[in-house]
Amino acid sequence: MSGGPVRVLVGFGRALRARGIAVGAGDVETFCAAMVPLDPTDLDDLYWAGRTTLVTRRDDLAVYDEVFRAYFLGEDTAGPPRPRPRTAVAAGVLEVPAVDPPPSAADPGDETRLGLVASDAEALRHRSFAACTPDELRALRRIMAQMRLTPPRRRTRRTQRATRGRVPDLRRTVRDSLRLHGEPVPLRRKRRRVKPRPLVLILDVSGSMADYSRALLQFAHSARHSARRVEVFCFGTRLTRITVALQRRSPDEALARAAALVVDWEGGTRIGASIEEFVRGRGRRGGCRGAVVVICSDGLDRGDPDTLATAMERLTRQCHRVVWMNPHRGDDPGYRPLTTGMMVAQPHVDLLLSGHDLSSLAELAVLLPELG
Amino acid sequence: MDRPSGVADLVATLRGGGYLADRGLATAVFVALSLDRPLLLEGEPGVGKTEIAKVLAAVLGRRLIRLQCYEGIDTAQALYEWDHARQLLQVRALAEGGETSVKALFGPEFLLERPLLAAVRAGGRAVLLVDEIDRADDEFEAFLLELLSDFQITVPEVGTIAAASPPLVVLTSNRTRELHDALKRRCLYHWIDYPDVEREVEIVLLRQPGVDAALARTVVGAVHRLRELDLAKPPGVAETVDWARTLSFLGEPALTVDAADLTLGSVLKEREDLELARENLDEITSGA
Numbered sequence: 001m002s003g004g005p006v007r008v009l010v011g012f013g014r015a016l017r018a019r020g021i022a023v024g025a026g027d028v029e030t031f032c033a034a035m036v037p038l039d040p041t042d043l044d045d046l047y048w049a050g051r052t053t054l055v056t057r058r059d060d061l062a063v064y065d066e067v068f069r070a071y072f073l074g075e076d077t078a079g080p081p082r083p084r085p086r087t088a089v090a091a092g093v094l095e096v097p098a099v100d101p102p103p104s105a106a107d108p109g110d111e112t113r114l115g116l117v118a119s120d121a122e123a124l125r126h127r128s129f130a131a132c133t134p135d136e137l138r139a140l141r142r143i144m145a146q147m148r149l150t151p152p153r154r155r156t157r158r159t160q161r162a163t164r165g166r167v168p169d170l171r172r173t174v175r176d177s178l179r180l181h182g183e184p185v186p187l188r189r190k191r192r193r194v195k196p197r198p199l200v201l202i203l204d205v206s207g208s209m210a211d212y213s214r215a216l217l218q219f220a221h222s223a224r225h226s227a228r229r230v231e232v233f234c235f236g237t238r239l240t241r242i243t244v245a246l247q248r249r250s251p252d253e254a255l256a257r258a259a260a261l262v263v264d265w266e267g268g269t270r271i272g273a274s275i276e277e278f279v280r281g282r283g284r285r286g287g288c289r290g291a292v293v294v295i296c297s298d299g300l301d302r303g304d305p306d307t308l309a310t311a312m313e314r315l316t317r318q319c320h321r322v323v324w325m326n327p328h329r330g331d332d333p334g335y336r337p338l339t340t341g342m343m344v345a346q347p348h349v350d351l352l353l354s355g356h357d358l359s360s361l362a363e364l365a366v367l368l369p370e371l372g
Numbered sequence: 373m374d375r376p377s378g379v380a381d382l383v384a385t386l387r388g389g390g391y392l393a394d395r396g397l398a399t400a401v402f403v404a405l406s407l408d409r410p411l412l413l414e415g416e417p418g419v420g421k422t423e424i425a426k427v428l429a430a431v432l433g434r435r436l437i438r439l440q441c442y443e444g445i446d447t448a449q450a451l452y453e454w455d456h457a458r459q460l461l462q463v464r465a466l467a468e469g470g471e472t473s474v475k476a477l478f479g480p481e482f483l484l485e486r487p488l489l490a491a492v493r494a495g496g497r498a499v500l501l502v503d504e505i506d507r508a509d510d511e512f513e514a515f516l517l518e519l520l521s522d523f524q525i526t527v528p529e530v531g532t533i534a535a536a537s538p539p540l541v542v543l544t545s546n547r548t549r550e551l552h553d554a555l556k557r558r559c560l561y562h563w564i565d566y567p568d569v570e571r572e573v574e575i576v577l578l579r580q581p582g583v584d585a586a587l588a589r590t591v592v593g594a595v596h597r598l599r600e601l602d603l604a605k606p607p608g609v610a611e612t613v614d615w616a617r618t619l620s621f622l623g624e625p626a627l628t629v630d631a632a633d634l635t636l637g638s639v640l641k642e643r644e645d646l647e648l649a650r651e652n653l654d655e656i657t658s659g660a
Contacts, residue, residue: 024557034403038379045379048399056556058414058547058563157444171448174456178477182463280604286548310644314604 005040006032013054015071021060027053046072128356129327130211137215140358141251144222147362151227151292152321152371153194162191197320198229199368200288202278204297205262206236206269212327212356213266216296219361221246221254231287235274236264239281271301271341272308279314288319292371294364296325296355299342308341312348321371322348325355325364374432375405389431391424392567392575400562401428410520410541412505412556415564417546418608425501425542434540435494438501439487441508447515451525453484478529489533492525496537506545510552517555567609569596575609576616583620590627590657591616595639597656601648607639614638632657 013028031053038045047068055064069075132140161169169190176185201220205213220232224246234240240262248254259265275295282288293315301308316322326342329352337343346352351367354360376382383398393401401424404411413421429436439450459477466476485493491500505513519525520541524534543559545551567575569592576588592612599606607615618638624631632653640646649656 022553026557030407030409030560033407037402037406038399044395045399048396049403051396052400052403052411052560052562056412056553056559056561061563157442158446171456174460175454178456178459178463182460182467280602284604285546289548314644 005035009035009050012050012067012071015067016054016064019063019067021055021063021067023054043072128211128330129215130356132215137218140215141218143358144219144361145251147219147222147365148226149199149223149230149365150369151196151199151229152369153196154290154320155192156195158193159190160193162189165189165191167191196228198231198288198291199223199227200291200293200319201230201232202239202275202293202295202297203232203234204236204269204271204295205234205265206300207266208269208298208300209296209327210266212296216355217255217258218251221251221258224254225249231282231291232258233278234258234262235271235277236262236267237270237273238264239274239277240264241282268302269297269300270303271297271299271345272303272305272311275315276307276311279311279318283315283318288315291319292321292323292368293319294323294325295345296327297341298326298328299337299339299345301339301341301344305340305344309344309348312345316348321350323351323353323364323368323371324349325353325360327354327356329354330356376402378402385431386424386427387578389427390578391420391427392571392578393424394567394571397424397562397564400560404542404560405540407560408538410543410559412543412545412551412559412561413564414545414547414561416566416606416608418610419564419566420609421544421564422501422503425499425544428540428542429499429501432499432540434496435498436501437487437491437494437498437539438503440503441505441512443507443509445508445512449486450488450512450515451486452489452527453486454478455482455484458482480530483527483530488519489525491539491541492519492523492533492535495523495535495539498539500539500541502541502543504546505543505555506548506551513552513555517552517558520555520558566599569593572596572609572612576613579613580617580620583616584625587619587624587626588616591619594627594632594656598639598649601652601656603640603645603648604642605640605645611639627657629653629657 009032010028013023013031016023031050034049034053035045038049040046050068051061051064055061129137129140159167159169161172167190169188172188172190173185176188177183201223203213203216203220205217209216217234220242224230224232224243231241231243232246234242242258242261245257245261246254248257278288312322324345337346351371353364353367355364376385379395379398379402382402383393383395386393386398400411403409413424415421425438426436428434459482462477462482483489487500491498502516505516508516522534523538524532526532566572569589572592572595573585573588576583576592577585580588595607595612595615615635615638618635619627619631622631622635624635633650636646636649640649
């Protein structure tokens with residue numbers, strides 16, 4: 001194929017790219033090559049060959065269809081613009097305090113400033129996020145970034161060599177022995193490898209959690225960067241996956257991106273429905289198998305308590321451990337769940353923490369490795 | 373059959389092998405065969421991702437080599453392993469006979485072939501099915517990517533083994549985790565949807581010729597209504613076939629509420645789903 005048709009196909013690739021589908025030059029080349037044994041004038045061939053060579057995820061299929069119709073059939077797909085209140089509203093709502101650039105060693109004012117932060121840290125440890133000023137939240141954020149979350153570890157099927165242990169590594173022993181023409185060698189040993197469990201954070205960003213959701217989101221961002229396999233979801237009335245958005249190193253950029261994804265900031269709460277959505281989607285496909293799931297919510301559910309109970313029961317069967325952080329629990333050790341949601345969910349929770357201030361988040365970091 | 377001449381030809385050939393492929397899947401397979409590219413199939417459980425590889429091997433007259441992935445799979449289970457027991461025996465035998473060389477101990481005859489090595493050796497005469505790749509860990513995925521790019525394996529003691537022509541590679545994934553972009557880039561991608569009513573009826577009749585056509589139609593209708601319910605595990609095509617077969621075996625002429633109630637266990641395998649379906653049985657079987 002050459003000339004005109006190739007130009008048409010390349011143009012199609014460009015149209016897809018313009019709509020946000022990652023189409024590389026190599027993919028377009030494959031598309032052209034695929035059309036050689038097919039009929040370039042047959043729309044079916046064009047459609048399917050393009051779909052199989054240019055699209056790599058199911059979520060992109062709808063956009064592909066749209067672009068295909070517009071590009072090859074000249075259909076006007078503009079129509080009524082899809083409602084996207086997300087960005088406009090969310091950006092206004094989520095006023096994440098900006099972080100100062102990390103002080104460089106050359107700056108003379110550094111020592112004092114560092115000292116300030118350190119003493120702030122002590123004062124801030126037990127201040128509820130709800131009572132923090134934007135400045136204090138900013139300071140908290142720097143401390144959170146230092147926090148390391150270590151999910152519990154589990155044994156894998158893979159083994160590694162060990163200097164001592166009960167399990168002999170026959171394969172290695174024989175292999176070493178063969179190097180010496182079958183001379184016996186000391187018995188080699190092996191042990192099972194260990195690997196950190198995946199961590200899933202599910203954050204409530206509804207109205208009743210407004211005082212805490214910013215801090216928790218910051219926490220999620222630093223968690224996302226401190227452990228390897230972390231998934232983060234937000235919910236108010238519906239569930240949104242923000243793992244990819246939080247991937248950005250810069251917290252401001254990451255949180256802004258996450259905020260743009262979430263449509264239901266500070267609205268109502270449907271915990272049951274949101275957990276159920278998680279269980280049915282990701283959970284059913286095995287997305288939280290062997291994982292530690294941390295839910296941050298006050299348990300103020302406007303939905304049906306039965307939905308929450310069923311969803312929580314399913315969740316406990318799909319994952320390894322469930323941790324619930326309820327900021328409204330505060331420091332009160334004699335806390336009794338007052339909201340229906342909390343009462344319904346509590347029997348299925350392995351560990352209940354508060355998560356209303358920095359020290360309680362630190363508590364999670366300490367307790368997490370012991371949930372194995 | 374060596375290579376299909378076109379998409380229509382491939383559809384007909386697959387049908388001969390007992391697989392009803394739609395235009396999209398057939399095009400994807402045809403392109404994979406023409407360009408020698410691996411094909412990554414995703415879709416809900418039970419839509420025939422694994423089956424297509426098996427049928428392809430049968431109708432193309434190729435050997436099916438299957439690699440079932442699981443967490444912790446490593447190269448010893450996927451690629452090759454030395455047969456240490458035989459090597460030891462050889463050492464003994466040679467020691468008694470006299471001259472022996474280490475080189476002779478690491479010859480090809482002591483190499484235990486695992487699926488990937490077998491596929492490289494068989495080359496174009498094989499269909500390599502890498503099943504449920506999403507279950508393997510990302511290290512294995514990276515290793516697989518390397519293998520899929522040039523179809524050669526280096527065994528330090530033996531040398532490099534390369535495929536004369538690459539095998540047809542079919543990878544399946546249930547999307548339990550996101551696959552690496554590099555692997556997806558290397559592959560052609562196709563999402564298999566549930567078939568529409570007409571096609572699913574055809575599939576049932578093709579797989580279970582003993583089933584009455586009218587019964588098949590009502591069963592498929594009921595399954596489609598089940599999929600619209602908010603089920604934890606929506607039934608796949610395999611379940612539809614099972615259900616039709618069960619009803620036919622029990623001698624039920626049609627899908628009544630009672631018959632459906634008794635046999636619901638062949639389509640739904642979760643307690644909550646069964647309860648939900650039983651509440652709506654009238655509606656589900658209403659097409660019958």
